[in-house]
Amino acid sequence: MRIGIDLGGTKIEAVALDQCGETLFRKRVSTPQGDYVGTLDCICELVREADQVLGRRGSVGVGIPGTISPSTGRVKNANSVCLIGNPLDQDLSERLDRPVRCANDANCFALSEASDGAAAGANSVFGVILGTGVGGGLVINGQIVCGPNSITGEWGHNPLPWPNNSEISIVPCYCGQTGCIETWLSGPALSRQYLKLSGLDLSADQIWKLVRDNDPLAQAISQQYYRRLAKSLASVINIIDPEVIVLGGGLSNESSLYEAVPSLWGEYVFSDSVATRLVPAQFGDASGVRGAAWLWPQTPVKA
Structure with a gap:
């Protein structure tokens, strides 16, 4: 049995999977805001509850909004700042009396979809997170590629490629740079662009609804978004x-992405044709927690 934990900024979710990937247990709780010890407590309570309900001990993998630094063994690059500088995997391992593996949440997402999701059977899979932030993960032959700096897939913190005059951004990114892809393609970025042009502060979901309702401004912004996403993914393909x-x-x-973006990225990919497939996640928002469970092979955990 594999137990996966998705440690998010607002919620912590646990899932237990059997050897075939079927869900045996699933539960979600709120994340203790800014409280590292409280976060450890919540994760351990979820794992122990899964063990108790199912009558056996599972392996534990945790997807985190950051990564474990290879040089220090402590969390870095996390937007949940209370995690930064802490040996999360070691602390959880001591509390749970078993090994614990941690990986970036985008890596977990990519692993889930490559294992038994929308990209099952593919040798090379790039998993993209488009949400409050913009992240990514790379899976080759069923294995996460982390890199020596543990930052493989961080395409959101490269500059927007092939910018036009209106895309020479001075919007700062939390990473300390300006012009990052994340500042153009995240949910908050889409809302900021609509606010600038309309004076209305709407969520990304509300803006996409206006697109479907044929609102002229929303449609114009969506066309910009399609092209920016196409350019950014083209650089990944290259x-x-x-x-x-x-x-x-x-x-x-947003279903329109899957037709609009591939129709545009050929202008930027260094090839006469593009065979790469763009697909939505099969498991939706459950992909991250499932991928955390898949961090372990099928070796049983001893009681």
Whole structure:
């Protein structure tokens, strides 16, 4: 049995999967805001509850909004800042009396979709998160590629490629740079662009609804979004050339992306044709927690 934990900024979700990937247990609780010890408590309570309900101990994998630094063994690059500088995997392992593996949540998402999701069977998969932030993960032959700096897939913190005059951004990114892809393609970025042009502060979901209702301004903004996403993914294709790109996160629910973006990215991909497939996640917002469970092979955990 594999137990996966998705540690998010607002919720912590646990799932237990059997050897075939079927869900045996699932539960979600609120994340203790800014409380590292409280976060440890919540994760351990969820794992122990899964063990108790199912009558056995499972392996534990945790998807986190950051990564474990190879040089320090502590969390870095996390937008949940209370995690930064803490040895999360070690602390959980001591409390749960078993090994614990942690990985970036986008890596977990990519692993889930490559294992038994929308990209199952593909040798190379790039998983994309389009939500409050913009992240990514790379899976080759069923294995997460982390890299020596543990930052493989962080395409959201590269500059928007092939910018036009209106895209020379001075919008700062939390990473300290300006012009990052994340500042153009995240949910807050879409809302900010609509606010600038309309004076209305709407969520990304509300803006996409206006697109479907044929609102002229929303449609104009959506056309910009399609092209920016196409350019940004084209740069990924030029470097990695993945068989499949899987989209997840709140913005990935917009069905028009899957036709509009591939119709545009050929202008920027260094090839006479583009065989890469762009697909929505099969497991939706459950992909991250399932991928955390898949961090472990099928080796049983001893009681």
